[in-house]
Amino acid sequence: METLVSHIERCSTFDGPGIRTVVFLKGCPLKCKWCHNPELISFEKEELFYPEKCIKCGGCKEGCYSGARVTVGKIMSVDEIVKEVEKDMRFYVRGGATISGGEPLSHGEFLKKLIPALKSKGVNVGVETSLYRYDEEILRLFDVIMADIKIFDDELHKEYVGVGVKGILDNFLAADKLGVPIIVRTPVIAGVNDDEENVKKTSQFAKSLKNAVRYELLPYHSAGVKKALALNKPQAIFAAPTDEKLELLKKYTF
């Protein structure tokens, strides 16, 4: 079985406990205006073009070597991914693999094969999901679920993400019944969701979940802007919260 993978990143320390290999699956149903990985929204292969790297050699058809034209998206099989993840087996003392995206749960059938294959090798498997979709059969297979509550207000969520938050919160409540540890996260964007009230409510909701082991704040970064430009789909630039603001909000994390 195969699916469209954008890339696989080794030695991540930001995507779950321990040292992890992150498998980024391509395609996402949400449209977050600040998306960090805009090249992962489409379910198709895409080309990024960075004009500043172009050496104008005229050899585009034969292949670009300068890094100006980069194709995102590679069809990979379960075995190929497992082989890649296995490379860091010796380093996964408390870590493992994290399936990320895009929205991994959009690749449901594939995950039903991939997760058991990884687990059969003794790999701890986590997921980074928006929980916009819910699939109990898949979610219960994970060792840890990392999911966002981006904005607690339904209307505002709709405005910035394209869909309301209510369904997502319901999915959190459902996922909480699976007994899988949940890490709740909020990407913090200045002027959008960095007000204390939003974080406080999110934190309270997170605390109400039996299996929520942590609530984290992830400050906005502008990495998506350059990639969106390279896709010719320009993105609005947001700002990260100030250090002081972040410090203030941190009291709601656990």
Next chain:
Amino acid sequence: MKINVAEADNALKNKPLYSTAYERIKYLAEARHLFDDLPQPLKFSRTLRYLLSRVSVPVKEYDIIIGRACDKVLSESEEALFKEFVADPSNAYRSGVFFGSGHSSYDWEDIVDLGLLGLKSRAISRLSGETDNEKIVFLTAVIEVYDCISEYILRYADSCEKVGLTDAAKVLRKISAEKPDTFYEAVELTYIIAFINCSYVTLNPTLTLGRIDVFLYPFYERDIKRGILTKERAKDIITDYYCKHNLNMGRGEHQLGDENDSTTFERITNFDAPQYLLLAGTDKNGESAVNELTELFAECIVPSFKNPVVLVRYFIGMNEKHPSLLKTLVNKALKSSSLMFYNDNDVIAALMRMGLKEDAREYIHFGCNWSSPGTKGAWMHGGPSSFAFCPEMSEDEKTYFYLRRPYMRTLNDGGWPECFNEILFSFAESSDESCCIERFFDAYMKKWSEFVSEKLEYLSCELKMRRRHPSRLLVYTDCFLKDSINLAECYAASAKYHFEAQSFYMFATVVDCFLAVDELVFTKKLVTLKELAEAVKNNFEGNERLRQMCVSAEKYGSDGEKSNAFAKRLITAATDIVFEQSKPYFEKYGLYLAPSLQSDTWHIKCGREYGATPDGRKAGQPFSQNSRPSNGSCINGLTGMLDSMLSVPAGSVMSGALNLDVDKKAFAGEEGNKNFADLLAAYFNAGGLHAQVSCVSKEDLVAAQKNPEAYKDLRVRVTGYSGIFVDFCKSLQDDIIARF
């Protein structure tokens, strides 16, 4: 203790770059011709006495460890004397009175066991009945050295009494006459013997302070049992021991100084090269040698300090056996402390493969990054200064050695990528259609083998010359080596082991050159050998597309199957040759070449001078550094890089630094510490050779380059030592930034 730490810290950051230990210059200038009629050993002991009986012996009321160097910025007239002294061939350093190119260690266990008095008694008893006049002179001078150190220590005792440091005064009076009994006394004795070397005797004080946790442990254990020492007091003693090593250190950039504003060996008389001490490791039975003192020395490391470099001998399973020690060390490493790890399992295996037996297990390390067998006085060749150890060379001999040395140095210092180009150009010229990567490999190994063979022959000739008159030369190191005293011969001639590193300089660049040629020319046939050779010769001018193709070829460090396999094949073949060819010399003379991947900072200097290479590197750009893959090649993260590095088989090389540059955000906080401990333990348990950590962010480095004043405390690892980033020359700064 805060004031001691702050003082040392301030000295490291703010000591004027061009300050120097003026008293040393002044008194050595006075003593220049006083002892001209005497043989060198006595010239040495008398000059040392002249110096040590006159230099200041300053103390501060908060000192625990006693012994301070006195540097200052020179006045105009002092500067004139300094310059005249440095240029004068009859000065103590240039005329052969004081020899020393660093890179040595002493019998530390012996020193603390016997004390100065015991050392002297041994020399006296060795002297009795000796009839060889040269040996008599040698031993007499050794005894004079011990005496003048004792007198110097007593002068310090007087200073201590004047400021009310009665405990320290007692310690000094005791060790000036008797062997040390307490932990404090033993630490002070080792310190002051090292201090005299580093601040007065040698131009290059890269002295190794030995397995300090092992040889001091009996003193510590006894004091604790007797109730005369607490853990806290021991920590104060250790911390001040660290402080004083930093305080005495010059500030500057020694091997890094290849640009106009660099400082020099002469200027920094108590120089910016560090001393080295070893912790942990296995004992002679292969069991853990870790003890409570290991933990204390680790805990006391001050991250902002540069000196001494703490070298941890990791051994497989150390993470499980001593988790709290590893936690402490990782915590210090992630603060970019002057700390490095070597893997016992690799180094011991390589030394044993060379033919060493029990001494392999007692290995230590010479700065900057050279494994040395045992603590019993191995002699390491140190470039042209080796000649100084060959008294009375004939003109023919001088011609022979001076003619060959430049050739040796060229290939030693970085000619291995150039050597690849030579082969590329010659194959391209011959238009030989049967050419393939195997032919490249064979041609390369042939050159390597010829070089190794010539170098061994050369070094053995040099050794034979040194052995002609083994007692005519005395160096400070000899006074603290049991074998030198027993034989009454200089260790440069008579050490049990003699070695010089055979470093595969710029290893990753060479691997990448092979891979690019193989991929582009022989496998994908995207370009002919001739076209590639032409492009390389022309620095890829007008052919940027081809250069980008070269850059895009698989690189060592990416954890690709092909690059890993090739790196393994290349290093295995190269080191097999070194081991095999060294064997007869080892058996006959104890002489060998130590296979290494160390390049120090030559990768920048040589890179600047060399043309383009087929890996896509343009002329003037740095080569790869030490054992590390080329900058920009580690596209699969730290774990991918470490996996690549594990392609170098355990037991094939004896040294080679890996700068692990860690983004501080990636391993922040307690969770980050745990993750890093996992990473490091996994790498070493799988056979990784070495690691030293710089934990900074690229943004910090770039900002520091723009605003040096605000980043005086930003430390990064360089090769066997660390330094203040803003003190480095621009090209080294750029290279470090490119590592991220």
